[in-house]
Amino acid sequence: MSAFTAVLARDLRLxxxxxxxxxxxxxxxxxxxxxxxLGVGPEAQTLRQIAPGIxxxxxxxxxxxSVTQLYAADYADGSLxxxxxxxxxxxxxxxxxxxxxxxxxxxxxxxxAPLFGLLFDMQGDAIAALTFGLLLGTPILSLxxxxxxxxxxxxxxxxxxxxxxxxxxxxxxxxxxxxxVSAVVSGISPxxxxxxxxxxxxxxxxxxxxxxxxxxxxxxx
Amino acid sequence: MSSSPIRxxxxxxxxxxxxxAGALTPWFWVATIALAAAGLYIGFFVAPTDATQGxxxxxxxxxxxxxxxxxxxxxxxxxWAGIGxxxxxxxxxxxxxxxxxxxxxFTFVALWSGAFWGKPTWGTWWVWDARLTxxxxxxxxxxxxxxxxxxxDDTRRADNAGAxxxxxxAINVPIIYFSVKxxxxxxxxxxxxxxxxxxxxxxxxxAMLLMTLACWAYAFAVVLTRTRAIILERERHADxxxxxxxxxxx
Numbered sequence: 001m002s003a004f005t006a007v008l009a010r011d012l013r014l015x016x017x018x019x020x021x022x023x024x025x026x027x028x029x030x031x032x033x034x035x036x037x038l039g040v041g042p043e044a045q046t047l048r049q050i051a052p053g054i055x056x057x058x059x060x061x062x063x064x065x066s067v068t069q070l071y072a073a074d075y076a077d078g079s080l081x082x083x084x085x086x087x088x089x090x091x092x093x094x095x096x097x098x099x100x101x102x103x104x105x106x107x108x109x110x111x112x113a114p115l116f117g118l119l120f121d122m123q124g125d126a127i128a129a130l131t132f133g134l135l136l137g138t139p140i141l142s143l144x145x146x147x148x149x150x151x152x153x154x155x156x157x158x159x160x161x162x163x164x165x166x167x168x169x170x171x172x173x174x175x176x177x178x179x180x181v182s183a184v185v186s187g188i189s190p191x192x193x194x195x196x197x198x199x200x201x202x203x204x205x206x207x208x209x210x211x212x213x214x215x216x217x218x219x220x221x
Numbered sequence: 222m223s224s225s226p227i228r229x230x231x232x233x234x235x236x237x238x239x240x241x242a243g244a245l246t247p248w249f250w251v252a253t254i255a256l257a258a259a260g261l262y263i264g265f266f267v268a269p270t271d272a273t274q275g276x277x278x279x280x281x282x283x284x285x286x287x288x289x290x291x292x293x294x295x296x297x298x299x300x301w302a303g304i305g306x307x308x309x310x311x312x313x314x315x316x317x318x319x320x321x322x323x324x325x326x327f328t329f330v331a332l333w334s335g336a337f338w339g340k341p342t343w344g345t346w347w348v349w350d351a352r353l354t355x356x357x358x359x360x361x362x363x364x365x366x367x368x369x370x371x372x373x374d375d376t377r378r379a380d381n382a383g384a385x386x387x388x389x390x391a392i393n394v395p396i397i398y399f400s401v402k403x404x405x406x407x408x409x410x411x412x413x414x415x416x417x418x419x420x421x422x423x424x425x426x427x428a429m430l431l432m433t434l435a436c437w438a439y440a441f442a443v444v445l446t447r448t449r450a451i452i453l454e455r456e457r458h459a460d461x462x463x464x465x466x467x468x469x470x471x
Contacts, residue, residue, distance in 0.1 A: 147385075147389065151369065151382050151385065151386065152369070152372075155372045155373060156372065157372060158372075161365075161368055161369060161372055164361070164364065164365045164368055165365040165368075165369060165386055167361075168358045168361040168362055168365065168390075168393075168397070169389065169390070169393050169397075171358060171397055171400065171401070172393075172396050172397060172400035175400045175401065175403070176400065179403075196400075196403075200396075207392075211385060211389060214385055215382065215385055218378055218381040218382050218385065219378065219382065221377075221378070
């Protein structure tokens with residue numbers, strides 16, 4: 001467990017020393033979301049209807065754009081290879097890295113999502129459903145993104161490639177996350193959507209660190 | 222070496238598989254042409270006009286076979302890529318990479334022919350229906366695999382990374398399929414149910430099965446040819462390829 005906490009603490013400390021860089025995904029999320037009322041038009045009715053979907057899509061894109069840097073710096077300066085050689089399981093490193101990514105991008109997104117809910121004229125219970133869905137769903141994005149980041153290490157067009165590889169796999173999280181809000185708005189219980197999101201989170205948490213570890217071994221051998 | 226009996230893994234050696242694939246390819250082409258000719262003849266001249274859809278339903282003879290073949294090809298690609306990764310079987314990885322473009326092509330044909338079928342029968346080129354959307358995602362999975370293996374210069378890393386992506390995609394295909402299904406309940410009816418007399422339905426079914434076999438024969442022919450090209454490219458430093466090139470240039 002010590003390797004887990006060490007990698008996690010290291011990533012968080014690195015982020016704390018480059019604060020502006022750590023805030024970039026949130027900035028992207030906010031700017032991207034602000035474009036929609038300009039493009040679609042400011043009618044409250046339309047915005048309320050599309051808000052859950054576009055918040056989720058922007059969260060997906062923010063996660064995919066930021067996750068490319070998860071292993072890149074460590075790979076470039078060789079510390080990733082040292083970490084893999086030091087005897088601790090690569091699975092533990094992958095899990096710690098995914099958690100660090102979620103704490104640095106997923107959690108802030110969840111914190112400011114309610115604010116955008118208000119800007120898009122959503123009701124209180126819909127905002128709560130959106131936030132809870134993001135809480136269950138964003139860890140899935142960080143875990144899957146880790147697989148993509150490990151696979152595309154050091155490739156010329158890694159960033160775009162990662163998006164092409166991983167976004168199709170994120171579709172279930174998007175569907176159930178946005179679906180929970182629609183269920184609340186139309187007066188149905190969102191319980192089923194939460195359960196499916198939770199199930200997806202458990203399955204991803206069980207499988208993705210292993211896939212990431214395998215991908216890291218493939219990419220660094 | 223040539224006198225040893227054929228065993229289970231005899232053709233796992235790229236040099237022997239090269240010969241076998243070369244011998245089989247012409248037969249698959251013959252089968253493709255014969256089956257497609259028979260299937261198209263029955264489909265266009267023997268099978269009757271559909272009671273509700275008119276002549277437009279005849280798109281089924283390319284649409285459904287392409288859809289079937291593209292789905293099974295994805296599983297075959299993931300299977301061979303996984304075998305190549307787990308057992309370091311070079312030929313299996315080569316076959317997986319040879320399957321991908323053909324699978325993507327059939328997925329595209331299924332989507333494209335579906336759009337042409339949708340316009341006269343549903344009145345629209347595209348609906349965000351469960352089956353259509355999950356098919357589009359299958360195309361993205363194929364494209365992701367192809368893009369990844371093409372982006373990595375090191376052959377071994379490309380094969381293994383591609384295998385991981387193909388296997389993760391294979392796990393996700395059912396999840397994506399069901400999530401999309403629950404997301405939007407608008408769903409097209411069963412495609413094979415013909416409302417006409419059983420005798421007529423059977424000619425339609427015959428044509429469709431013949432076209433499916435034709436698509437399979439085509440897939441085998443193209444995949445084997447592409448595998449041969451990949452074998453030559455990767456084994457270009459081997460003696461047998463040099464011998465082959467010398468004999469060919471004479």
